Amino acid sequence: MAVRIVGHGEQDVRRVTCERCHAVLEFAKSDVLVEPQYDDAGEYAGERRWIDCPKCNSQVEIAT
Numbered sequence: 001m002a003v004r005i006v007g008h009g010e011q012d013v014r015r016v017t018c019e020r021c022h023a024v025l026e027f028a029k030s031d032v033l034v035e036p037q038y039d040d041a042g043e044y045a046g047e048r049r050w051i052d053c054p055k056c057n058s059q060v061e062i063a064t
């Protein structure tokens with residue numbers, strides 16, 4: 001097998017499978033969208049992280 005270049009300075013490249021269309025998506029930290037979440041009482045409840053699937057446009061949740 002030959003050496004392959006898989007990125008330029010991108011760290012922590014990960015893969016996730018879109019649950020809707022089953023596309024395997026490769027993403028870096030900089031691709032992840034982050035939004036704060038609040039519970040019913042309005043208390044901060046952590047962050048929601050996701051990427052947009054380029055195939056079906058659904059939001060794929062990313063586990064932290």
Ligand SMILES: [Zn+2]
Pocket residue numbers: 018019020021022023053054055056057058
């Ligand atoms: Zn998809």
